Amino acid sequence: MAFKYVILGGGVAAGYAAREFANQGVKPGELAIISKEAVAPYERPALSKAYLFPEGISLILGTEIVKADLASKTLISAAGETYKYQTLIIATGSTVIRLTDFGVQGADAKNIFYLREIDEADELVEAIKAKKNGKAVVVGGGYIGLELSAALRINNFDVSMVTDVKLKDGRVLEADIVVVGVGGKPLTTLFKGQIEEEKGGIKTDSFFKTSVPDVYAVGDVATFPMKLYDEIRRVEHVDHARKSAEQAVKAIFASEHGKSISEYDYLPYFYSRAFDLSWQFYGDNVGETVLFGDSKPTSPTHKFGSYWIKDGKVVGAFLESGTPEENKAIAKVARVQPPVESLDQLATEGLTFAIGA
Numbered sequence: 001m002a003f004k005y006v007i008l009g010g011g012v013a014a015g016y017a018a019r020e021f022a023n024q025g026v027k028p029g030e031l032a033i034i035s036k037e038a039v040a041p042y043e044r045p046a047l048s049k050a051y052l053f054p055e056g057i058s059l060i061l062g063t064e065i066v067k068a069d070l071a072s073k074t075l076i077s078a079a080g081e082t083y084k085y086q087t088l089i090i091a092t093g094s095t096v097i098r099l100t101d102f103g104v105q106g107a108d109a110k111n112i113f114y115l116r117e118i119d120e121a122d123e124l125v126e127a128i129k130a131k132k133n134g135k136a137v138v139v140g141g142g143y144i145g146l147e148l149s150a151a152l153r154i155n156n157f158d159v160s161m162v163t164d165v166k167l168k169d170g171r172v173l174e175a176d177i178v179v180v181g182v183g184g185k186p187l188t189t190l191f192k193g194q195i196e197e198e199k200g201g202i203k204t205d206s207f208f209k210t211s212v213p214d215v216y217a218v219g220d221v222a223t224f225p226m227k228l229y230d231e232i233r234r235v236e237h238v239d240h241a242r243k244s245a246e247q248a249v250k251a252i253f254a255s256e257h258g259k260s261i262s263e264y265d266y267l268p269y270f271y272s273r274a275f276d277l278s279w280q281f282y283g284d285n286v287g288e289t290v291l292f293g294d295s296k297p298t299s300p301t302h303k304f305g306s307y308w309i310k311d312g313k314v315v316g317a318f319l320e321s322g323t324p325e326e327n328k329a330i331a332k333v334a335r336v337q338p339p340v341e342s343l344d345q346l347a348t349e350g351l352t353f354a355i356g357a
């Protein structure tokens with residue numbers, strides 16, 4: 001099979017790339033998405049199957065690519081099918097780091113769960129249903145671990161969170177379910193030795209072009225120039241997955257029409273929700289921190305936050321329980337990077353500083 005454009009991967013970036021291809025007027029039969037998952041890119045509702053099919057996009061699902069030959073523009077699936085492309089977008093994302101990767105004893109036991117793809121989420125839901133009021137251990141205290149712990153609590157599970165697999169005090173934690181959230185790593189193995197890599201990802205320019213002609217990389221796998229900080233970085237978050245995918249597709253169409261587009265100018269944005277709490281963070285979490293607001297567990301509003309200050313300027317801002325306007329204000333502060341005269345004054349002004357900036 002041959003296509004003008006192939007997106008390899010069926011996650012967030014793939015879905016947004018497909019949407020941008022549709023916006024740019026891709027013709028029926030020109031574009032294929034190849035994904036090892038059995039379902040279409042799922043960040044519903046925006047990217048449902050119903051959205052993708054009418055545009056004449058070939059969804060080649062349940063198909064894992066096991067070999068990529070960038071020189072001959074060929075991808076080969078586990079079942080031995082060959083796919084040719086003129087332009088390739090690599091959107092293979094990340095894979096979870098497993099306990100077996102560290103050689104942890106008992107890592108292959110039953111009822112140890114990871115969460116990256118929808119079938120893994122389904123398996124976890126089944127296990128939760130099967131063990132009403134059970135005990136769960138969540139390994140890893142990142143935002144995914146925290147969100148999962150909240151979800152398990154809501155399902156009446158007794159949850160212990162640990163950040164070390166082997167408890168140093170020798171205690172044994174009983175668990176019906178163990179959920180592991182210890183990070184991910186970008187899926188670049190298919191391209192090793194064929195493409196330039198940096199900081200664990202595939203190196204791109206501001207248009208997500210890689211070192212190989214007609215090959216782009218977006219989302220978690222891309223190491224790209226972060227203009228705001230004059231540095232190359234990799235970002236594992238949905239906001240960047242969406243925006244980088246759109247940028248790459250815009251760049252592809254612009255170059256086909258002899259036009260140019262502006263460089264990617266990304267402001268890091270992260271968010272998380274647990275119970276009735278939800279936070280947003282913009283910018284860079286480097287330098288000194290200044291806390292503000294009411295962070296007491298008994299607080300009725302839970303409105304608190306933090307600024308990060310580097311070289312006398314605000315470079316990052318975090319806010320819990322912000323209104324849409326307040327979140328916009330902290331985003332603006334992180335982008336504009338206003339100077340700070342006194343850290344004490346900043347702590348006193350708190351959110352007012354961002355709103356007035």
Ligand code: FAD
Pocket residue numbers: 008009010011012013014034035036037063064065066091092093094115116117144187190218219220221235236237238239241269270271272273
């Ligand atoms: P992915 O969405 O991972 O997609 C990669 C796709 O490529 C998958 O479909 C995979 O099957 C496919 N693929 C890989 N290799 C092959 C191959 N060889 N052949 C065929 N197909 C292949 N980010 C936030 O900003 N906020 C959040 O609250 C948040 N919550 C998250 C919660 C969970 C449980 C997880 C796992 C991630 C979360 N993230 C969050 C991170 C976010 O989901 C990722 O940054 C985002 O999905 C990256 O998009 P991507 O398209 O690059 O990769």
